[in-house]
Amino acid sequence: MSWRCDLTGKKALVGHKVSHSNIKTKRRFLPNLQNVTLTSEALGRRFRVRVSTNALKTVDHRGGLDAFLLKAKDADLSPKMLDIKRQLAKKQDKASA
Template structure:
């Protein structure tokens, strides 16, 4: 399982662990990922995703999964969420026409 957020693309960072005597050793800073179920209002379905807590806060701030996906960049999304975004766009276009 990769340490990558499905919504924001946030992944592990590399840095140093610094001891009291200032000795630096490599370490990884892993994102705080959670397994959650997000519900799409437009599609009427739920999706199990692995997201960072920061992304979860952003989803709430933007008003739900649908609004978040429509505003998100394609390069950041996982293939699974990109597919959901395309379904949403199709449904919005069909409703507008």
């Protein structure tokens, strides 16, 4: 399981741990990922996703998973989330037609 957010694409960063004597050693900065279940109201389904806490806050701010996915860039989303986004778009096209 990779350290990558399904919604925002946040991943581990690399940097230095600097000691008091200024010796630099490599380290990784890991995102704060949580396993959560998000509900799509348009599809009427629940999805288990691994998201950063920052993304979870953004989903809440935008008004739910559906609103977040429709506004998100395709490059940031995981393949699973891209599939859900396509299903949402198809559902909206049918509803508007």
